[in-house]
Amino acid sequence: MPWLTLLVAGLLEIVWATAMKQSDGFTKLWPTTIMVVGMIGSFWLLAIAMRALPLGTAYMVWTGIGAVGSFILGVILFGEPVTAARLGAAGLIVAGILAMKLAS
Template sequence: MAWLYLFIAGVFEVVWAYAMKQSDGFTRPWPTAVMAVTIAGSVGLLALSMRTLPLGTAYTIWTGIGAIGSFAVGIIVLGEQASLIRLAAAALITAGLILMRIASPA
C-alpha cells in the first residue's frame, strides 16, 4: 500500500505544480485553492508511505514523479520546448527512479 500512496502523492505533486503555474502568482483563487489542497494531499500521502518505505527511497521517488510529471505537463499542456537534451535529461531521471524502485524493499 505504501507504493500506491507514494505514487498518488507524486501525481498530486504534478497537479499542485501545474495549479501553481495557473494561479499566476497566487492571483487567481481557484488554481491557488487546488494547489493548496493538493500540496496537503501530496505531503500527507508521502508521510503515510514513509511509515513503511525508507526516507531516501520515498523522497526520491516522490520528487522524481513530480519532476518528470511536471516536465511532461509543461511540454504537452503548456507547449514548452522538448529539445533532445531536455528529453535525455528526463530519461536519465526516469532511469534513476526505476533503479531506486528496483533497489528498494517491497
C-alpha cells in the same frame, strides 16, 4: 501499498505544481486553492508512504514523479520546448526512479 500511496502522492505533486503555474503568482483563486489542496494531499500521502519506505527512496521517487510529470504537462499544456537534452534529463530521472524501486 506504500508504493501505490507514493505514486498517488507523486501525481498530486504534479497537480499542485501545475496549479501553481496557473495561479499566476497566487492571483487566481481556483488554481491557488487547487494548489494548496494538492500540496496537503501530496505531503500527507508522502508521510504515510514513509512509514514503510526509506526516507531517501520515498523522497527521491516522489520528487522524480513530480518532476517528470510536470515536465510532460509543461510540454502539453504550456508549449514548453522538447529538446534532446530535456528528454535525456527526464529519461535519467525515470531511470533513477526505477533503480530506487529495484534497490528497495
